[in-house]
Amino acid sequence: MIRMSDFLSKLRNISQGQELKIAIVLAILGGILTTVAFVMAFTTANMQYHDFTVNLPTFQTNPETRIPLATPEFQPQPPDGTVNYLNPWFSQKIFYFHVPVAWLSLMMFTLSAIFAAIFLKTRNPKSDLRSRIGMETTLIFTLGTMISGSMWTRAAWVNSWGEMAGKLLSEPRLVTYTVMLMFVVAYFVLRRSVDGEEKKATYGAVFTLLAWLIVPFSYAFTRLTQHTIPQAHPADALNTGMDPSNLLPFIVCIFGMSMLGYAIYTLRVAEEKKRMQLEVIKEDLEDALSDSHKQVGHADLMQQYSAAAVLGTATDKTENKEA
Amino acid sequence: MAEYVHNNNQAEAASDTPAIIARGVSRSFGPRKAVDDVSFELPEKAFLSIFGPNGAGKTTLLKVLSTLLPITGKGSASVAGFDVKTQADELRRRLGIISHNPLLYPDLSAEENLRFFADLYCIPNPEERIDELFEAVELKHRRYDVVRGFSRGMTQRMSIARALLPKPEVLFLDEPYSGLDPHASEILDSLIANIRGNHTFVMVSHDLDKGLELASHALILSRGQIVLYDKTDNIEKEAFRGLYRKVVGLGVS
Amino acid sequence: MPALKATGLDALHPVLPNISSWRQYKAILRKDIAQELRTREMVTSMGLYGMLVLVIYYIALSQTGLDFDVTRIAAGLLLLMIVFTSMLGLNRSMIHEHDQGQLEALLLAPIDRPIIFLAKATTNLLFLLIVQIVVVPVFYIMYVSGSLPVQLGEIVPGPWWMIALGLTIGSIGVAGVGTLLATISVNSKGRDFILAVLFIPVMYPLLLVLVAALNAVIGGAVGFESVFWMNIAGAAIYNAVVIAAAFVLYDFILGV
Secondary structure: OOOHHHHHHHHHHHOOOHHHHHHHHHHHHHHHHHHHHHHHHHOOOOOOOOOOEOOOOHHHHOOOOOOOOOOHHHOOOOOOOEOOOOOHHHHHHHHHHHHHHHHHHHHHHHHHHHHHHHHHHHOOHHHHHHHHHHHHHHHHHHHHHHHHHHHHHHHHOOOOHHHHHHHHHHOHHHHHHHHHHHHHHHHHHHHHOOOOHHHHHHHHHHHHHHHHHHHHHHHHHHHHOOOOOOOOOOOHHHHOOOOHHHHHHHHHHHHHHHHHHHHHHHHHHHHHHHHHHHHHHHHHHHHHHHOOOOOOOHHHHHHHHHHHHHHHHHHHHHHHHHO | OHHHHHHHHHHHHHHHOOOEEEEEEEEEEOOEEEEEEEEEEEOOOOEEEEEOOOOOOHHHHHHHHOOOOOOOOOOEEEEOOEEOOOOHHHHHHOEEEEEOOOOOOOOOEHHHHHHHHHHHOOOOOHHHHHHHHHHHHOOHHHOOOEHHHOOHHHHHHHHHHHHHOOOOOEEEEEOOOOOOOHHHHHHHHHHHHHHOOOOEEEEEOOOHHHHHHHOOEEEEEEOOEEEEEEEHHHOOHHHHHHHHHHHHHHOOO | OOOOOOOOOOOOOOOOOOOOHHHHHHHHHHHHHHHHHHHOHHHHHHHHHHHHHHHHHHHHOOOOOOOOOOHHHHHHHHHHHHHHHHHHHHHHHHHHHHOOOHHHHHHHOOOOHHHHHHHHHHHHHHHHHHHHHHHHHHHHHHHHHOOHHHHOOOOOOOOHHHHHHHHHHHHHHHHHHHHHHHHHHHOOOOHHHHHHHHHHHHHHHHHHHHHHHHHHHHHOOOOHHHHHHHHHHHHHHHHHHHHHHHHHHHHHHHOO
């Protein structure tokens, strides 16, 4: 017998959960904080802008060496190492959002790697779910970082796309993010091309951990092998010290973005969990509906079997008698 | 009479140390359970046939027992007296597998294949053992030929030789008849008949008649659970067939 | 139906020998080499593919003119060729273990999982190196020693053993991590594509320092040794960390 009330109560249970409430509160709070930071950045924050110099690597100034590929005529920067901003106003403003987004993308990637490790240890599908959603959130924030980063690059140095492409290739952080984007995309491509939930989860977790380990290498090695002048990055402004009027929106934005990021993550986890529960109930219901006439318990089957078996033995005996 | 007593003794001795013990074996990922709380004991030198519809968890159960997949949760299992979790290596040395996949390297010769597996199992005097086996499966004349050119029957004989290399106490047969033509399956029949008394067997099969004919014990799995486990002597064939049909109808299609 | 003799089939309760990991390791090596000697599948296809890449380079550079200094991009071209050929080889090597369930047979043997990883990585490395011994000299003649600045003596490349060392270190990384990634990709749909998608971002840092190291040697300018060794040290650290990780993670891949 199917009891619809069982299924209905199961369905009702799904819509309950603490996670969702927390996520919604965080989303609202994060949204407000980020908006406040945005307004502050464009109103109260003082314009703070330094021309600063970067140290040229010594081997580049030695005319006899040709190890780094860039020879002086290829170097786009003035030879004294002074970095000039094309649009200082915008490049300062974007910085408030670029840094928190970048920071969050790394945090989310780390979160994903932690749950990947937990999954490999416990084999609990819920850890895999968290790791996977972590990767999704990483994808969002990596894209955000790259977009805000290239906006910044554009404002800082160049005004044509052609020149910008050249800049993208030489900024270690941007290259690192391109590689990270490749990792996240590869992760989802891999999951799609593997059959079986457990295989998906295991391969995904292994690849996440490996990728997480590679990211610092790709950053360090991009710097190590860099052959053009190291370029000023928004974070370099931090070295010159921040005006309190600048620091406040920056900190507010970091908090706001973190809450938003965590809210996105939690919402997605809650959604996926519900989807999984729903899937189970759906399958159960389908089974119950389609097989309801056959849905006899093992005990019933066994009873039928033993009844038939007794009958069978009886016929055997009569055969023996006849023989 | 004497023979009867002898057999009885053997049965008693065997029941003291079951070859396979499964206690609450489960295997799941998320809400779906491939194997659900399976418990049984199989005496030494018995032949167990496992039946069930597709997706009932037969192959998964076999993989759990052969240490290829870990048990989920608390259950435990042992094969040839060794625990699947803690004594996997000891267990593997006492286990042979014959599957519908030959598990051989097609580009190597028969000799090279056996030599490779002999090294993996660290068998002493591998040449001697390999000679013995070639003799036994009657492939001596083809020992230097590449396996790729073998017929299905010959490949199956090779895969039996491979499985028997380490002189295993337990043999798992994972649908060994699937994809075999009648002739090859006859050859397999005779090979299994030859070694029937030497090992403990577990066979997964779709073929009810063949499975029951060989088996001393039968087990029906459905949705990862045991529906029936009994000695074939106690089983009434027609009723069993009816039960099997019911279970297949029940199963996840 | 042939009546089967019972010899060899009836022996029971054997005295179990000691398990020697070294013997198992050698067995896998010997098996892979025997297989390769018989089919010559990996080395031939990789070598041929490498040669084809050289032809494509020739086409790509055919309009550059005499003033183009090809030694500046030679290190990059060399690495590109090696990346493509090794992806081909890694895939082949794992397909051999997969298509008839051979890996399952390996896993059923009383063998420690790390031995499987080490042995497969060793044979992959071996085949990569063999192919490179054939292909790299051809490349070197075409694009380094045959190039105009080298002919004119404007550029004096560093010693060949430095290039060999750089390529060996690179191949160790490729074979180590590639064995893990190829085991993943061979179990997925669209094997070649998946391997490329996983392999290239993972290899990115290693390829970067290798290009820097090899470029320094090929350029042969004053002080190239220090640049070379710095980058080789980077590659070695990468290899140590990432291969250790692959070694640990390989177990999980085999467990499903």
